[in-house]
Amino acid sequence: MQEASYKIPGGKLVKVKLSVTSEKIDRVRVMGDFFLHPEETIQVIEESLIGCKEDENSIRIVIEQVLKNSEATLIGAAASDFSKTIMMAWKST
Amino acid sequence: MEEFRFIDLKTHDAFTNMASDEAIMLTMKEGKAPPTLRLYRWKPSAVSIGIFQGMHDEVDVEFCKSKGIDFIRRITGGGAVYHDFTGEVTYSIIMPKEHPLALKDILESYKLLCGGIVRALSHLDIKNGEFKPINDVTVGEKKVSGNAMTRRHGCVLQHGTTLLDLDVNLMFSILKVPQEKISDKMISDVKERVTSIQEILNRHVFVDELRIALARGFSEALDIELVQGNLSTEEQQTAEKLVKEKYSTEAWNFSR
Numbered sequence: 001m002q003e004a005s006y007k008i009p010g011g012k013l014v015k016v017k018l019s020v021t022s023e024k025i026d027r028v029r030v031m032g033d034f035f036l037h038p039e040e041t042i043q044v045i046e047e048s049l050i051g052c053k054e055d056e057n058s059i060r061i062v063i064e065q066v067l068k069n070s071e072a073t074l075i076g077a078a079a080s081d082f083s084k085t086i087m088m089a090w091k092s093t
Numbered sequence: 094m095e096e097f098r099f100i101d102l103k104t105h106d107a108f109t110n111m112a113s114d115e116a117i118m119l120t121m122k123e124g125k126a127p128p129t130l131r132l133y134r135w136k137p138s139a140v141s142i143g144i145f146q147g148m149h150d151e152v153d154v155e156f157c158k159s160k161g162i163d164f165i166r167r168i169t170g171g172g173a174v175y176h177d178f179t180g181e182v183t184y185s186i187i188m189p190k191e192h193p194l195a196l197k198d199i200l201e202s203y204k205l206l207c208g209g210i211v212r213a214l215s216h217l218d219i220k221n222g223e224f225k226p227i228n229d230v231t232v233g234e235k236k237v238s239g240n241a242m243t244r245r246h247g248c249v250l251q252h253g254t255t256l257l258d259l260d261v262n263l264m265f266s267i268l269k270v271p272q273e274k275i276s277d278k279m280i281s282d283v284k285e286r287v288t289s290i291q292e293i294l295n296r297h298v299f300v301d302e303l304r305i306a307l308a309r310g311f312s313e314a315l316d317i318e319l320v321q322g323n324l325s326t327e328e329q330q331t332a333e334k335l336v337k338e339k340y341s342t343e344a345w346n347f348s349r
């Protein structure tokens with residue numbers, strides 16, 4: 001499990017736990033003290049990221065798409081903060 | 094003026110406290126519970142974490158077990174909070190999502206409901222309390238109250254803590270900060286960011302003073318009439334079921 005934490009300037013903390021197999025996301029947990037309504041959207045984000053390659057832009061787009069499809073509101077963090085932290089975890093090995 | 098049921102300050106364990114908030118929502122969804130303001134304390138003292146946080150990432154579970162401190166996952170986002178039995182009072186406010194005080198915009202909603210805390214502080218002669226987005230109330234830039242909201246079961250729930258007293262050393266023992274990092278610098282950093290009503294007023298403040306101030310504060314800030322009440326039998330039964338099947342389980346508390 002690779003891990004990274006990112007403190008959003010003036011905001012919340014995002015923490016990612018990541019497992020990568022064959023250069024693709026195998027399992028990911030996006031954690032932290034942000035708010036996301038509805039809360040179950042976090043599981044949808046995590047499932048949708050499975051199979052993603054190491055590309056910050058495409059990871060961010062996947063997250064943004066889930067937020068849009070779930071009509072979800074993310075508060076105290078943005079999709080780009082999640083993708084940034086995922087990349088930090090990816091590079092942490 | 095809108096009426097709210099007021100469930101005055103009661104003490105429960107962490108599991109019953111969190112289960113009661115959700116039980117009220119579930120009953121309200123069925124149209125069988127009125128908009129509600131609750132005040133409560135936690136005994137034993139407990140640490141609650143946000144729904145997206147990892148228990149082992151945030152909490153020194155072994156330390157808590159050795160001290161008889163409970164640990165629980167909330168249904169709301171936000172951070173880890175230590176609910177000391179004598180050091181804070183928690184409130185929850187629950188209403189249907191169609192209620193006039195349930196604003197659509199989440200930040201506006203925090204601002205409106207946190208107005209109850211700001212008003213409560215003013216009744217304790219703390220006139221410079223202010224809402225600090227996203228979810229805090231501060232006095233002179235220092236946090237004195239943390240709040241968290243969820244929208245589910247057709248309801249808006251906001252609950253939050255207001256600090257009467259603060260033990261930074263104990264907080265650092267409960268929350269997961271590597272021991273080597275607990276330097277004097279970090280402790281002073283927290284003291285610069287967080288305060289308590291007793292520290293601000295520089296005197297002992299009774300729990301009852303805060304209880305009365307919170308009731309008045311919410312009533313005035315939201316222009317609501319508080320009608321004394323209790324959980325219905327149905328709500329209590331739902332809460333007991335939630336304690337057993339959700340809030341006391343490892344599956345829930347350690348799901349992340």
